[in-house]
Amino acid sequence: MKGFGIHIGNTTCCIAYIKDDKLDVLPNDAGDRTTPSMITYLENEMNVGLPAKQRAARFPRSTMTNMKSLFATRQDSKLVPTVIVENGTIGFQLVVGEDKHLFVSVDKGIEILFQKMYEIATHFAGGSEKEYPCIIAVPLGWSVDDRQRMKKCAEKAGFRVLQTASESATSLLAYKIGDIVPNCTCLIYRCGGSTLDVSLVRVSNGLYSVKSSISRNEGGxxxxxxxxxxxxxxxxxxxxxxxxxxxxxxxxxxxxxxxxxxxxxxxxxxxxxxxxxxxxxxxxxxxxxxxxxxxxxTHISRLCSPIQECIEKGGFTAGAIDKLIIVGGSLRMPGFQQAVKDRLPNAELLSSVSPDEVIAVGAAQQAAIMADIGLTDVLNSAVPVSCLPEKISLKVDLTDVTVFEPYAPVPSFSQINVPYRGNGLPKPAQICKNNEVIFEKTLSDVQDNTDISARFLLQRDGHLAISLSSESKGELVREIVPFVR
Known part of the structure; x- marks a missing residue:
């Protein structure tokens, strides 16, 4: 068995599988390809998925919802009044009967959703398999601890977790970006029920590099x-x-x-x-x-506004985006799809996979790749990579240019050209870490209206080597700034 791809979302869950190069998004017992991420506890029963959603309007204080967003937080929620923190554990204080209450942790709720996915996988396999390997898609910004907790929830439900992959990466894998299309600049726009994520990814020879990412707590x-x-x-x-x-x-x-x-x-x-x-x-x-x-x-226009912000944050223009991937059930609306596409005039819209199935499909693609090359546990063979947590930028004259984005790998090299007006006066060149000046040098005798060539090497020991030069003056600055990270 090659393995399953699973996505647990705030609104819906989805499980996919690839067999003999054929993709299957597995239906639940109601025949639907996605399952509502809802759980209701009543006095004598627990409902998961569609039955829970059907009862949610009648029993709102007995219903667990928006669990993925709550999973990575340690605070109670203003959006879900039944959410509390008890003994350091976040969960739901549910009404299960007259004068009866039950505390259920968010981790337990996620485990129950995985159990529902396990039932679907078991029905698909006919109960003939001894184990069910899977890859789980999680948000890009989740910590290692959050990923490990999600892994434990899936394992308690019966799965063997091969890897936790980011939702951005699985969205690209769903369309085989990096394989069929080895080089491109791709924007991933995901709008779910209650969350919105925009990610800008540069693909170079199959390697994914996230240039920028923006998240909002609003959605469909x-x-x-x-x-x-x-x-x-x-x-x-x-x-x-x-x-x-x-x-x-x-x-x-x-x-x-x-x-x-x-x-x-x-x-x-x-x-x-x-x-x-x-x-x-x-x-x-x-x-x-x-x-x-x-x-x-009007609201769709507001939901589209982070697109330009994400592009500018990554140092690109809208016309430079080659591919647009839409993700999330809200993007099934044709008008919404067109509104997003209109922001990116040169981008090819990829929508052949149903938007609310994209992430699970990509996770299944990754599971199939791992099976083909014989990898059985990426979690235990992962190599940690040192990263720069803050943004490093260069300010010269009136220009502010990003040198290294947050989470740039160490070591890294960057080379940029910065316009210099001068106007006959000496101007400072500043190196900033999250807008805090960490190095400054005054540039004098530099020809006006010229370009300054800037080279930066973020060294393995955390030092930042800087070289600034111009055609008229030659080398202007050669310096090492200690312990940037």
Missing amino acids: DQLTKILANFLADEFRQRYKLDPRESKRSFGKLLSAAEQSKHILSTMNSSHVFVESLCEGVDFSTNVSRARFEMLVQ
Whole structure:
């Protein structure tokens, strides 16, 4: 068995497998290719996935959700009122019956979601396998400790974890970037239910180098709420009743709005029906895709704003991006896809894999690669690489240029040209670490309106070797700044 690719998201989970060079995204017991990342605890039962989602509107204080975002934090959540910290452990204080409460840790919740993925894998394999190797996709910024905790959750569920891979890397692997396309600049735009990530990756001869990354705590759930509020206004106009005054009624409307949003991803219109929405009154209406896209247009523009920020942070321009990968269930909306694509005029949009399956598919591709070359445990054979935690920049005259991005490997070399205006006056050249000046040298007798050639070597011992020169003056600065990292 080559192994499975698994992605546990805030909103949904997905498991994929490659057999005989054929990709399978495995369906759950309801026939769906993704499983809601929800758990409900009631007095005599626990529900996972779709049954939990169906009960969430009625039992919000008995429901566990947004577990991936909570997994890497040590604080309670303002977004999920049932989340507390008990004895240093973050988890959910759930109502499981009359005057009955149950504390369930986030780690236990993640383990239960892995158990659901294990059930799906077992059903797929027919129970004939002794072990189920897998690769787990995790956020790029997770620490080693967070990755190890996630690994333990999967192992307790029955999997053998070969590797934890970043979501950015698995998104690239889903489209075989680095194999079929050995060299390119790629932007990965992921918008899930409650989180948004934009990553800029340079691919050189199959090697991935993350140039910049931006994360936000907002996502497609806001689009659902906008549609739900629109439906609530229509209901109030018809019946003089406001479903928002009841958490249960508005929860029903949110579920209907989410279902309608999914339908509008593939259809031009959607019929919304909610039985006994408010005070026994049924609600029935139609929503067109054009109306929905008009309602969310402003919010989609806001969700797209980190794209330019990420590109500028990485030192690129929008026209330099070759490939665009869209990830996350919210990106199934054609209007949303087009809004993202419009920000990158020269980029090829890669969307042949369903956006909410991309990460799991890429993880399965990595599992297949490891099986083909005989690797069975990358976690135990990984080589730690020293990195520079802060940004190093050069300021000359009115120009501020990034020399090394945060997490640049040590050692590293960088060469850049900086314009020098001068205007007949001496100007300082400053080396900054996170905007704090660590070295300064005044440049004098330099010809105005020329370029200064700057070379930097980040040495293995942490020292930074600097060389600045110009055509007219020759070498201007040769210095070693000690212990940059």
